[in-house]
Amino acid sequence: MLSDITIGQYYPGNSLLHRLDPRVKILLLLLLMAEIFIFASWTAYGFIIALTCALMCCSGVPLKVLLRSLRPLLWIIVLTFIIHLLGTPGETAYQLGVINITWEGLSRGTFICLRLMLLILLSSLLTFTTSPVKLTDAMEALLSPFRRFGLPAHELAMMMTIALRFVPTLIEETDRIMKAQQSRGVDFTTGSIFTRLKAMVPILVPLFLSAFRRADELALAMEARCYRGGVGRTQMKALAVTRLDYIAVFLMIAMAAGLSVLAWLD
Amino acid sequence: MSIELKNVSYTYMPDTPMERQALMGVTMTLERGRFYAIAGHTGSGKSTLIQQICGLLTPTSGEVVVEGVPLKAKSKEGKKQAALAKRKIGLVFQYPEQQLFEETVAADVAFGPRNQGLTEEEIARRVQKALALVDLDYEAYGGKSPFQLSGGQKRRAAIAGVLAMEPEYLILDEPTAGLDPKGREAILELINTLQKGGKGKEPMTIIMVSHAMDDILRLADEMFVMQEGRLTASGAPAEVFERWDVLSEAGLEPPKLLLLMERLREAGLAERGPVRNLKEAVQAVKRGLGKC
Secondary structure (H helix, E strand, O other): OHHHHHOOOOOOOOOHHHOOOOOOHHHHHHHHHHHHEEEEEEEHHEEEHHHHHHHHHHOOHHHHHHHHHHHHHHHHHHHHHHHHHOOOOOOEEEEEEEEEEEHHHHHHHHHHHHHHHHHHHHHHHHHOOHHHHHHHHHHHHHHHHHHHHHHOOHHHHHHHHHHHHHHHHHHHHHHHHHHHHHHOOOOOOOOOHHHHHHEEEEHHHHHHHHHHHHHHHHHHHHHHHHOOOOOOOOOOOOOOOOOOHHHHHHHHHHHHHHHHHHHOOO | OOOEEEEEEEEEEOOOOEEEEEEEEEEEEEEEOOOOOOEOOOOOOOHHHHHHOOOOOOEEEEEEEOEEEEEEOHHHHHHHHHHHEEEEEEOOOOOOHHHHHOOOOOHHHHHHHHHHHOOOOHHHHHHHHHHHHHHOOOHHHOOOHHHHOHHHHHHHHHHHHHHHHOOOEEEEEOOOOOOOOOHHHHHHHHHHHHHHHHOEEOOEEEEEEOOOOOHHHHHEEEEEEOOEEEEEEEHHHHHHOHHHHHHOOOOOOOHHHHHHHHHHOOOOOOOOOOOOOHHHHHHHHHHHHHHH
16 A cells, blocks of 8 residues: 555665765766766776666665666666667668668667666665755755855755655555545545546545645744744754765766776777 | 454565564454453554454454454455455544545535445435434534534544444544543543444444543453554453553553552552442442441
8 A cells, every 4th residue: 555655765774875975976976977978888888887886786775676766667768779779770680571670779779778777776876875855955055056046945945855754744644544535435446537536536635634734834833933944044964075975076086087088089 | 243363463564674563463352242442552553453453454464354254355255255344344543534525514424325335315314323323413514514513523523424334343543532521521422322232223342442541441341452563461451450560561551540549549548349430439439438
């Protein structure tokens, strides 16, 4: 049932990746993603794949859990592969009627799929090793330079924190209301789409009511504690850049430089 | 005729870091027509337990049997039987008024019977009967929006929604939580009447989860103490409440009434003997004083 859903996919731990500063992690992830797009050669990918494997090993997240993050996008990956396999002109490798598979298609398809998988795996490494609260903190810090252009960085981060905070609560609540209505004989699982949608009404009405009530109470509680936005606000757990972060940044820049030299030599 | 739990265990979110075993080898028998109470600290597995009894959750291991019908069935016929058996059990969740959603009280109470596919006349009959049971006047409240009612009335309307399905076993999860004293009394009185039956009505089996030990002492025939997913004590409340070691281990306190009686007896002001409610306590004190 619903209780089996985990929101965000934070996997608690204390690995090297867990200890990195979330701001550094986000920036390095962006750098890596840029590298994946810029250096589109097999040698460069060899290095990036090796790095990804190393990061996966030292993340402390079980391989099975990590690979599970690929599952939602599995069909897109497979479809992309097939399209490239069939749609690339070149030397024929295998022919069956109108279907013409080329060597170029095979290599191109594999390459694009690798790229997709790397992007997914790397970004899930970030969400697996960073708690949602830390992530929003980092977003706020990274977005704050844009405040002078009118971007409400603190407000956005606060909204996200509150939303994240209430996701488990609302899931629990939905679960409870669903069970309550189920014990009154509602069947959510059979019937046409229309009957199933109608069966959602007894859940949505109570859910919305309680969500609005909660929002009201939270706003009151925040005001009662003198919340007035982000100006001059300090944090209980301030983000701090440590030596580990400097080492990580240095290594990643070294790798980017190395890849650039490699591309230039080609 | 009874509900039997045989060595029931349940694990939430198995194979994840959030894995948590909520029930461990619980075995109990719930006989028809009796008043049962379940007590335990927050997180002791009470809510999981009652969801097992009424088949909303399926045990990870073990078995729940309702009047001879196992709820975990594989065959089509077995599943049909299990669905029918589940209908005998009504469940009133904590804060049941939060599940009200229809435009009128009568429509909300009719929701369950309508899902059971009954005829319109039968639904109307059941709505009137259920509202009468919970002491809400059909003429005055039937057409009102449930959100216009007071807290206690809302709760009674929600309970009527479950009673309208005419269950033989009624499970209530902390039915008095968050009510004012008057509302509490009204609900407890209602539950007690349902269980006693009479006036041509069959006595109903009640299974009540409660933190109010005095209510348990006063009303229940038998009580269960839950602690960390295990059943640590069961029996008549008067006997269970004598085992203070088990109670404090489970994070519970004996009823205030029994604590008071203990002090009075120590002071020689009350007679020894079982006391379940205020009336009996007064008599014990009278007899104790008479001896002096």
